[in-house]
Amino acid sequence: MEEVDKILIHALKQVGTEVSEEINSVQQFSSELIVEAVVRCIRVIEPGLGSTLSTSLPPGMSARFRVGMSLAQACQDIGYKGEIGYQTFLYSNEPEIRSLLMCLVEKLPRESAETSDQPTGKSVVLQRAIATAIKSQLAVPWLPQNCRRLLHIETQGPEALHNFHTQPLSLPNCTKGPGKKQLKAEHTGVISVCACMLSEMTDYQRDILPPLTSQPSHHVSLVASILEQHTAELSTAQEWENEWKSQGLLSCLSPQEYCAWKLSRLRKRIEEQLRSAALPSPESVFGGPRSTSDLSELLETFRAPSDHILTKGTHFTHTQKFTFTQESAPVTSIHSRHQSDSDALHQEEELASLQQQLQQLCNDVTQLTADMKHMSVTNTQVLSELKQREQGNSEKEEKMQVKKKTVDLLPDADNNLLKLQAQVEAGANRMVNLASQWEKHRAPLISEHRRLKEICSNRDLESSRKLSEIKSLHDKICVSTEEARKKEEMYKQLVTELENLPQDVSRSAYTQRILEIISNIKKQKEEITKILSDTKELQKEINSLTGKLDRTFAVTDELIFKDAKKDESVRKSYKYLAALHENCNHLIQTIEDTGTILREIRDLEEQIEAENGKKTVANLERILEDYKAIRQENAALAAKVRDG
Amino acid sequence: MELSDSVQRGLRSAANPSSFDQSGFQALVDASFRSLLSAHADPGVLDQPELKRIDQILLKQSHAAAATFILEAVKQNADKSLISSCFEELSFSAERIEIFYSAYQKHKKELEHLLASIGRRAPQINDVSWRLQYHMKNAQVDKVNEPFYLISLNTENQGSSEDINFTCTMEQLQDLVGKLKDAAKSVEKASQM
Numbered sequence: 001m002e003e004v005d006k007i008l009i010h011a012l013k014q015v016g017t018e019v020s021e022e023i024n025s026v027q028q029f030s031s032e033l034i035v036e037a038v039v040r041c042i043r044v045i046e047p048g049l050g051s052t053l054s055t056s057l058p059p060g061m062s063a064r065f066r067v068g069m070s071l072a073q074a075c076q077d078i079g080y081k082g083e084i085g086y087q088t089f090l091y092s093n094e095p096e097i098r099s100l101l102m103c104l105v106e107k108l109p110r111e112s113a114e115t116s117d118q119p120t121g122k123s124v125v126l127q128r129a130i131a132t133a134i135k136s137q138l139a140v141p142w143l144p145q146n147c148r149r150l151l152h153i154e155t156q157g158p159e160a161l162h163n164f165h166t167q168p169l170s171l172p173n174c175t176k177g178p179g180k181k182q183l184k185a186e187h188t189g190v191i192s193v194c195a196c197m198l199s200e201m202t203d204y205q206r207d208i209l210p211p212l213t214s215q216p217s218h219h220v221s222l223v224a225s226i227l228e229q230h231t232a233e234l235s236t237a238q239e240w241e242n243e244w245k246s247q248g249l250l251s252c253l254s255p256q257e258y259c260a261w262k263l264s265r266l267r268k269r270i271e272e273q274l275r276s277a278a279l280p281s282p283e284s285v286f287g288g289p290r291s292t293s294d295l296s297e298l299l300e301t302f303r304a305p306s307d308h309i310l311t312k313g314t315h316f317t318h319t320q321k322f323t324f325t326q327e328s329a330p331v332t333s334i335h336s337r338h339q340s341d342s343d344a345l346h347q348e349e350e351l352a353s354l355q356q357q358l359q360q361l362c363n364d365v366t367q368l369t370a371d372m373k374h375m376s377v378t379n380t381q382v383l384s385e386l387k388q389r390e391q392g393n394s395e396k397e398e399k400m401q402v403k404k405k406t407v408d409l410l411p412d413a414d415n416n417l418l419k420l421q422a423q424v425e426a427g428a429n430r431m432v433n434l435a436s437q438w439e440k441h442r443a444p445l446i447s448e449h450r451r452l453k454e455i456c457s458n459r460d461l462e463s464s465r466k467l468s469e470i471k472s473l474h475d476k477i478c479v480s481t482e483e484a485r486k487k488e489e490m491y492k493q494l495v496t497e498l499e500n501l502p503q504d505v506s507r508s509a510y511t512q513r514i515l516e517i518i519s520n521i522k523k524q525k526e527e528i529t530k531i532l533s534d535t536k537e538l539q540k541e542i543n544s545l546t547g548k549l550d551r552t553f554a555v556t557d558e559l560i561f562k563d564a565k566k567d568e569s570v571r572k573s574y575k576y577l578a579a580l581h582e583n584c585n586h587l588i589q590t591i592e593d594t595g596t597i598l599r600e601i602r603d604l605e606e607q608i609e610a611e612n613g614k615k616t617v618a619n620l621e622r623i624l625e626d627y628k629a630i631r632q633e634n635a636a637l638a639a640k641v642r643d644g
Numbered sequence: 645m646e647l648s649d650s651v652q653r654g655l656r657s658a659a660n661p662s663s664f665d666q667s668g669f670q671a672l673v674d675a676s677f678r679s680l681l682s683a684h685a686d687p688g689v690l691d692q693p694e695l696k697r698i699d700q701i702l703l704k705q706s707h708a709a710a711a712t713f714i715l716e717a718v719k720q721n722a723d724k725s726l727i728s729s730c731f732e733e734l735s736f737s738a739e740r741i742e743i744f745y746s747a748y749q750k751h752k753k754e755l756e757h758l759l760a761s762i763g764r765r766a767p768q769i770n771d772v773s774w775r776l777q778y779h780m781k782n783a784q785v786d787k788v789n790e791p792f793y794l795i796s797l798n799t800e801n802q803g804s805s806e807d808i809n810f811t812c813t814m815e816q817l818q819d820l821v822g823k824l825k826d827a828a829k830s831v832e833k834a835s836q837m
Contacts, residue, residue, distance in 0.1 A: 134835040206700045212708035213679035214687040233648035
């Protein structure tokens with residue numbers, strides 16, 4: 001019973017009943033405690049039913065009685081089948097209360113089921129952490145600024161805040177270089193320059209580059225910069241991974257080749273874009289040729305990777321500067337002169353003439369460039385025409401030579417005809433010969449070709465199959481890493497939950513106890529069967545003994561009865577025998593009677609004990625007292641009514 | 645905790661006993677924490693006798709990686725198991741993990757403050773004073789007869805206090821109070837997850 005009581009008390013505590021530490025069994029429950037426990041259980045099981053009940057017993061006797069009645073009704077509504085009434089609560093006896101509480105606790109909704117239904121995941125843990133943090137911060141009282149200490153700065157002290165401002169950081173990369181650099185070197189073909197640059201870079205990184213943490217100009221932006229840099233690196237790596245998995249693998253190239261391929265494609269696209277953008281915008285005749293020439297240079301710089309950009313770039317800027325300064329230089333000089341001079345007439349004239357001249361020159365230049373363009377176009381046209389003509393010329397010359405030969409052959413026509421026919425025949429023979437030879441060579445070559453083709457297609461098939469395999473493997477890897485991560489998270493969450501759970505519920509202890517109890521019961525059962533078999537054996541023995549006795553008696557009785565007719569003394573002994581038999585029967589009867597009486601006594605004793613356990617006398621006394629109290633209350637009420 | 649390639653490389657070289665001996669590693673960890681926490685940038689943070697004989701590029705790399713790792717760990721509120729699993733993957737010895745973790749624990753609070761100080765914050769209301777006024781009439785209307793409140797909120801932001809003054813009618817004030825109560829309630833609700 002102790003175990004059951006402990007489990008009951010634990011369950012009641014979980015429901016919210018305040019059971020003090022000293023109470024270890026249901027026997028020690030007071031009426032108030034019983035009422036509270038029952039009401040709380042009912043509230044959990046059926047909130048609608050329990051909300052009308054109060055957890056405490058009122059002091060007035062009649063009110064108590066009413067509470068008891070309503071509680072009994074509620075228990076019956078929930079589905080308690082045993083006998084129940086107000087007396088169960090007010091005049092408790094242990095077994096009844098225990099069975100009632102057990103019924104209620106069984107009806108409690110399973111909390112474990114609830115917890116397993118809760119959505120699990122990282123977000124739940126995070127939200128819980130946030131909730132606890134908010135709770136702890138809410139518990140901290142507000143303090144005026146000058147009373148604040150370091151402890152409160154976190155939550156209340158608005159210390160100096162700064163924006164998330166990042167600056168580019170430069171990391172010393174001595175091992176990252178080779179792959180990329182080599183690529184560049186292949187591309188530009190200037191290996192020595194690269195090597196030189198590399199050594200200079202390492203020198204710079206070794207001697208001059210400050211450590212990462214002192215690179216930002218404001219120390220405040222250090223943290224933001226580092227975090228941003230790291231996130232950027234991570235995201236680029238991830239991006240590359242994604243792209244490589246989705247497209248790179250399909251292209252059947254090594255990563256470096258894929259990079260190069262992508263780079264060239266990108267360049268081509270930029271080139272095209274720029275071309276198409278530059279075409280429709282030749283606003284001035286000046287702008288037209290310049291933009292195209294600049295564009296080509298710009299594209300040159302694109303084509304050359306960053307190493308080259310310095311030299312090429314400067315070239316580009318030079319030309320840019322040149323074209324711009326050409327226009328702006330006279331303007332600025334004119335401006336200055338205009339401002340400084342006061343007797344400007346002469347100079348203005350000069351200026352006007354100069355401007356005119358400039359205008360004219362400009363016009364000349366435009367015309368000339370246009371002319372030049374036109375000329376160059378006509379030049380190319382003429383050149384192409386010339387080529388065409390030359391081609392026609394040579395063709396005609398060939399034709400003429402053939403005709404000339406024919407004309408030469410004409411005088412001796414028959415002879416020549418024969419010769420020609422012979423030649424033609426020989427040519428045809430040779431042709432046939434060659435064709436047969438060609439066939440001879442061709443057949444093995446074609447078969448070889450077919451074989452190779454087959455091999456090629458086989459390889460293609462195999463490679464595509466392998467590719468698909470690789471892809472599926474990649475997918476599998478992704479899925480399993482995801483799963484592993486999820487499981488790890490789940491494990492962590494469960495561990496934290498386990499840590500957060502109250503430690504007093506030791507499941508293993510319970511199961512151990514249950515197992516112990518089961519083993520005890522098994523032992524008891526064994527003993528009972530043993531005793532039962534003993535009893536059966538005894539019964540059998542008794543039966544056999546009585547049978548033996550009966551038979552012996554019958555035989556003896558017959559023998560002695562036969563002799564008794566002849567002899568007087570034997571008759572006497574026969575009488576004795578009958579008396580002995582009767583007496584023995586009596587004795588056995590008495591012993592059996594004693595046994596039944598003893599059993600009855602034991603039963604009665606048990607009954608007495610049970611009745612004693614019900615505390616009938618005390619309860620009767622209490623009922624009497626309560627009855628008196630009710631009468632008093634009634635009397636008081638009647639007096640009040642009378643007075644009123 | 646995800647780490648980029650450069651950080652992993654830097655930490656791996658820091659784990660390598662042939663490039664960093666025990667005292668060198670200790671000095672590196674100390675320097676990393678110090679350089680993050682000091683109020684001013686100190687270019688000479690790596691000029692220490694223990695770190696003199698290490699290759700400067702390697703040293704700078706490891707220092708950058710360590711600083712990044714520290715910030716990421718604090719950002720994710722990493723506990724000991726997470727840090728040690730990360731470090732074990734990068735082949736750190738148990739002693740080095742212990743060295744790092746003790747320094748990490750010592751400075752974690754300060755680093756959290758450092759991270760928390762990034763951002764902005766609305767001013768906090770410390771106090772309020774009010775006055776109820778009665779608007780009787782004006783140039784246009786002879787009888788207005790409306791009460792209105794003059795509210796002055798004393799706020800505090802980054803240590804400096806400032807007053808926000810405004811007037812509002814009764815309904816507006818009730819609305820404001822209701823909103824404030826709602827806010828308080830939702831914060832309480834959020835704390836009871």
